Each structure stands twice: as structure tokens, then as C-alpha cells.
Amino acid sequence: MVTVADQLARVLAAVVALPPHEVALADAYDRRLAADVRTLVPIPAWENSAMDGYAVRYDDVAHAGPDAPVTLRIVADLPAGSSLDPALAPGECARIMTGAVLPTDADAVVQLEHTDRTDPMAGVADTVTVLRTVERGQHLRGAGEDLGVDALVAAAGTTATGTVLSALSSAGHGSVRVHPAPRVTVISTGSELVAPGAPLRRGEIPDSNSLLLAGLVRRAGGEVLAVLRVPDEPAALEAAIARAGGSDVVVLTGGVSAGAYDPVKQVFAGSDDVRFASVAMQPGKPQAFGRLPSGPLLFGLPGNPVSAWVSFHVFVLPALLALQGAPVSELTVTPSRATAGADWGTPPGRTQYLPARMTLVNGSLVATPVASRGSKSHLVGSLAAANGYAIVPAEVDRVHAGEVVDAVVIGTDHPLT
Helix, strand or coil: CECHHHHHHHHHHCCCCCCCEEEEHHHCCCCEECCCEECCCCECCCCEECCCEEEECHHHHCCCECCECEEEEEEEEECCCCCCCCCCCCCEEEEECCCCECCCCCCEEEEHHHECCCCCCCCCCCEEEECCCCCCCCCEECCCCCECCCCEEECCCCECCHHHHHHHHHCCCCEEEEECCCEEEEEEECCCEECCCCCCCCCCEECCHHHHHHHHHHHCCCEEEEEEEECCCHHHHHHHHHCCCCCCEEEEECCCCCCCCCHHHHHHCCCCCEEEEEECEECCCEEEEEECCCCCEEEEECCCHHHHHHHHHHHHHHHHHHHCCCCHHHCCCCCEEEEECCCEECCCCCEEEEEEEEEEECCEEEEEECCCCCCCCCCHHHHCCCCEEEEECCCCCEECCCCEEEEEECCCCCCCC
């Protein structure tokens, strides 16, 4: 058997990030940036008011107070977005709204509440009386006080979330270079599979893997081009693979072990394109990986749903992230430390990946098996409760409640509570 680390290294060695393209910011959501992005303009772009009030010369109001009010002449009205830069002579001011650019001659803003003109909806008067002084520079937002010109806004590999896109727009960008979403075809193999919800005849089971993997691909940022279901017939599988043209990745489930009717092994037996491996993990021991002559990466995952779920997170997810230009630090999971919430058994000689319900108890992470019968690869019903998995080394014979284990939290369907 090969180790998990060796199998993952082989996968990642075959992955090259998809060529980037330039898209409008509105079309870049959830994509990975292909290069560092720096500011074209300072943030904020202009020195502006942090208050609704009056832009003043500090020297005019330095000694203002309830017992020494100062009356100024209003010479301009500056809403946000105004391009005006009115001159302010001694004794003059401008009414100004939050976000409006400060006049060159002003060096402070007196908020409305500290004057005799407190209604922002009222028309502009000829004068305003200041009832309280301010500090020089008070209620101002300095140009570039957040980021100056040519400052790093977001590094290559960053996911373009709403907050990242907002920052890029504020930095003067209207478009950005990103890696596209990997295009994925999912193929479930098995003559026993029927469509979800279809009546079951003896020996048949619902096709759950196609829904499972399509959902995981979408969560990983991939685009599902097609979801196909084929019987255990090599010709049917070959036809399905041929239909996957235009994909960057093909993910198969089933047919990769030693069964007499396993179609994946029959199709790729002796092939230099796809290699089969027995990986020292449970579940997920039988794996296939390679690159098809037409270009797509091919993953052959076990057919049992829990095995497919584990295999996706361990091998397929890192590949999808790498295709999107994710930084190397994201491609290998660093587990957290968790306390086992129950006893469970482990397989001899293989690293165990146990679907678990992760919770926070008194601020500490607790990992509890979602299935009372452990990590058996067919227990798909219990898998719905999993929001992570525990990783137990091969040399551990059994895990006891209260012991510390490695654990990975995934997804948001079940938040930590």
C-alpha cells in the first residue's frame, strides 16, 4: 500500500493552475486572484468629512464655546460627490455632508449638533453659529489613511469574496485577472444504481454518490458540467468518458476495486494514463488517478458513499483548489486538536478518516463519530450529520473518549455549537 501523503503528492504533481482571464469585478465573485492586486488610487481617495456638519478653518473656531459662540458665513454647500473646492476666507465656512471632499482651505469639521443649525434637511442659511470648538483635523478622513497608492490589497490565490471585491473597487480597479472555475464531470458507476426517488427492486439502491460529489464540487468552487450514471459495462463507461469532453476533471465513483464487474479497472487495465493504488487509509483504500489523453484529470473513487466522501476531501479537493490557483498552504490540511467524544475502533495498519460531528464544549473542539458503528464505508445516512472528520494514525488500536485526536472541520451545514 502507498501512504496518503504519497498519493496526494502524486495528484498535486499533475495539477497546473488553469490559465487566468480578465473579468469585471462583478463576475469575479468566489474566483481566485491570479496575481497580486495593488492600489491604483489611495483609500480613501480624498480627504473627506466623517460627519455631517461645517467645514471650517480651525483658527476661526479655536475658542468657540457655549459662552463664546462664533458665527461664520456659509459660502458653499458640499454634498458627497461634489467636485467643488470653495475658497474659505477667515470667518467663512461650508456646509458639508459625510463623505464630501474637504475644501483645501478647511482643516476641521464641526458637526451639526455643535451648531445652531442642526437640521440637515433644512435649506442652507447665510450663517451658522458654532457652539463648541474642535481639534485641528477633527472629524476628517485622510486621503490614503487606509492604503496608499501601490499598496497590496489582495495577494495571488486570494478568494474574491464580497469584501475583497469591495476593496478592489475602492482601490481603483474595475476588472481583475482570476483563474476560472474547474469544469467537472461526475460519473457514478454501478448496475445496481437507480435515480433518486425511483422504486427499488431487489438488489437496487439509490444513486447517492452523484448528488454527494456534485455538491462537494460546487462547494469547492468547481462548475459541474454533467452528472452521469452508467451500469457496470466497460462500453457504457467509455461512452460516458467520451461525453466528458471540455471537462478539466472527471470524477468516477465505483468500479476501482477488485470486483469481477468493476468497469473502471477493465477500461484502464494496462493503461499508462490511469494508475490504480491501494492507499493505507480507511475508508478509501482503492484509488485511481491519472490524466486522460483528451486532457482532463481523472479520479476513480470507491463506490461506497463514505469512502467517496473521504476520498474527495483528501485527494480531489486539493486538486480543485490547485486548479484555481490556491496557495500551497491551502492544499495540505493542517488538522486541529480535538477531544474524542466517544470510544471507537480503528482499522489495523491504516490511517483512519472518521466522519464526525464537531462541536465546541467549553471552548474546546470535540469530535464524536456520526455513526454508532464507526467508519464503515456504506453508512451514508449518518454522513448527513458530519461537519468534519477525525484522523487516527495507523499505529493506534482504539480511540477512547477523552483522548486527543487530530480533526478537520469542514463545511457550514452544521456550524460548531
